[in-house]
Amino acid sequence: MRDYVNTAVMESDGIYKEVVVIGNGPSGLALSYMLAGNWPYYNGNTHLDEMLTARLKNSPSGRSLVQQDLKFLSEGLEGRSNHPISLLMDSLNHPSADQGLDLPSLLNWRSNPERLVDHVVLGKGPPGGAWHTMDGNVLTISLNTWMELPGLEFRKWESHHNCNSSGAPRRVPVATVAAYYKDYVKQMGLSRFMRFGVVVTSVSLLDCRQNQANTCIEDQTELGSCHCQPLWSVEGFDTTTGLPFTYICKKVILASGSTDLHNRLNVSGEMRHPNWIFHNLKTLEDELNILVEKNKDSRDGVCQVDPVLIVGAGLSAADGIISARFHSVPVIHVFRRPAGSSEKTLPENMYPEYHKVHQMMGDKGLGYSDYRAFPEHKICEFSAKPDKKVKIMSSSGVQTCHQVSLVAVLIGSRPDLSFMSPEFEDGKKLGVYPERHIDCRSNPMAIDPYTYCLTQGPPGLYALGPLAGDNFVRFLIGGALAITAHIYWEKKAQRTPAHR
CATH class of the missing domain: 3.50.50.60 (FAD/NAD(P)-binding domain)
Structure with a gap:
């Protein structure tokens, strides 16, 4: 990993959050749901993949996937994603979907309020991101069941909203998907984590040594003594009022999608x-x-x-x-x-x-x-x-x-990462091929496949969704799980006293 020189000074009037998610499309919404303490649990039913079933049944009983060895659980899985955790979650959410089967999910989602991670999701438009900018009459490539996010079945939502839902999975208009994502935030109780109608202008690593107050973020966003843990500054402005904002956080999740700049x-x-x-x-x-x-x-x-x-x-x-x-x-x-x-x-x-x-x-x-x-x-x-x-x-x-x-x-199109600080060269330095612009199909951001941390970036920087190479909604859920699990294990390690 390259060395990055910290030059930004700690803002005294910043809003402190543990995590800032940039992008309120399906990637950001799925991650927000999990960071809010909603975790997936294996329900004990059998998967057609006998090896996967064996691994799941031999895992500690009663524990969420967040608390388990995801590398072990995803071992040997194959499918339409290059990322093992994406394949794991897709296998559990949509068992044998690529074989044309419509089987029930093998996951239950449970609320654990004590696991909440303080975060904010920033977006230019309403929840759903780029789905609100597309031609609403065009049919999706993916089936409706593959467009759903954790905790809210798409077909049940369609039926409740009189969207002419039939029993079988089918393609649906883009406008229906956009409405589902917008309503998802309300139904899942995520509104308090959302801030839309904003533009992010700068993401930079802070030099906390230059902060005279010598403060940083502790767990639960309380201020305490600083041990120079890397902190990030996320700056932007509100498009309605024009007022600027600054967030100070431990972790930045890049989930801004792939459609900002048309080729x-x-x-x-x-x-x-x-x-x-x-x-x-x-x-x-x-x-x-x-x-x-x-x-x-x-x-x-x-x-x-x-x-x-x-x-x-x-x-x-x-x-x-x-x-x-x-x-x-x-x-x-x-x-x-x-x-x-x-x-x-x-x-x-x-x-x-x-x-x-x-x-x-x-x-x-x-x-x-x-x-x-x-x-x-x-x-x-x-x-x-x-x-x-x-x-x-x-x-x-x-x-x-x-x-x-x-x-x-x-x-085609590509993401606009001009808000990244200059040393990242509009995000180029974070890609699999650092000499090229980030392209979600041919040059996604280089990530650790089990944590979604950026391998070419400083600690605390992650990519999710199309930026990480997961270009279909059914696969980005795995990235959200990987990030949630990584944050959980990091916090657990920090709380465990080191043996001398």
């Missing part, structure tokens, strides 16, 4: 035309509605417009194509991969809309009206003189120019 092509003209070149699906949907309304032929209600150009080959780009075709707007689709690429696709029976787009990409749109695909092409230039035009180039160097009405560059 760009970095080609000529891309950023000069924000009125018709966009980088997110929600804005495209809004602009399509405006475009269609403005250009309807009064005689037959048909929209007569130039094509929408969509860049990208992922699910967001597919959603953009689906939206444009729903509005009967012609599409030009530019992407780098070859037509009919053998990349793994989603099952047709569960994701028919994405399967259809993949088919269209495969035959270059020849069999579909108002859709033209340009595989193995890249964008060269955007211009608006006199009309909105896009110049593209094939892999063989052939250039063509196309007149368009709108452009959506949907090639």
Whole structure:
């Protein structure tokens, strides 16, 4: 681990917390639930994995998973996450889900108020984070049961809120998931730990030796003598009042997700035309509605417009194509991969809309009206003189120019970690590959897989959720457990007198 020079001075008017969680998406909410003293317990039922069942049954009876050897319990598990504790919690929450089974959870959640860890969860918007910024009509990739957080079954919540819930797991609109996360905070009694409508501007390690009062945080957030345990300063401001705030804490959990900064092509003209070149699906949907309304032929209600150009080959780009075709707007689709690429696709029976787009990409749109695909092409230039035009180039160097009405560059996103102190270089120094920007798929933060502590950062710094490489809600619960357990064992060790 690299050495970090502590330069920030202890704030005399800071708000003292043991833990500050940055990000109020599902990662931050799940962790808050556990830090509030709600712990998971194995209910004794049998898992189809006989070895896992044996390990669970041989573990100390009556103890929460927080108090057990998670490395031992997660031994040998395989699945769609690279993190053993994520696989453990998913195996217990959703037994054999990847085999298509819908089995009851093997966990009970119990409240232990005496285990509460004083914390605050900071978020820009309402609880649920980025889920409130997405197009609410789009269906989730994951099933509804995989979107749930500890203590509140998604299907029961749907039934109570008349969300047309059926018995079987199914995909649900993004808006339903966002509403579930917002309501989760109320139903689980977590409101007192939440502070939303705030922006974090600085996270830095304090030099407590420069603090004349020589104070630090003891357990239960009481002030006492300082033994130079690393402390953190988290600064920001309230977006409503503009008033600044400072939190002083022992531990900072980075759970701010992966959607802050939309990836760009970095080609000529891309950023000069924000009125018709966009980088997110929600804005495209809004602009399509405006475009269609403005250009309807009064005689037959048909929209007569130039094509929408969509860049990208992922699910967001597919959603953009689906939206444009729903509005009967012609599409030009530019992407780098070859037509009919053998990349793994989603099952047709569960994701028919994405399967259809993949088919269209495969035959270059020849069999579909108002859709033209340009595989193995890249964008060269955007211009608006006199009309909105896009110049593209094939892999063989052939250039063509196309007149368009709108452009959506949907090639992914990455987190904004500019609030980290300068020595972290916008978070780059904390990644698996420190020379690259943090990317939640190709370069997540480097963590200890059993504690989620950052291996390239100072003590007390953790990553959770997409920042740690857990990009699906069903897996981030494991990270929350790992952090909660690490805090528990640290406090237990501090209370145990050393033998001389």
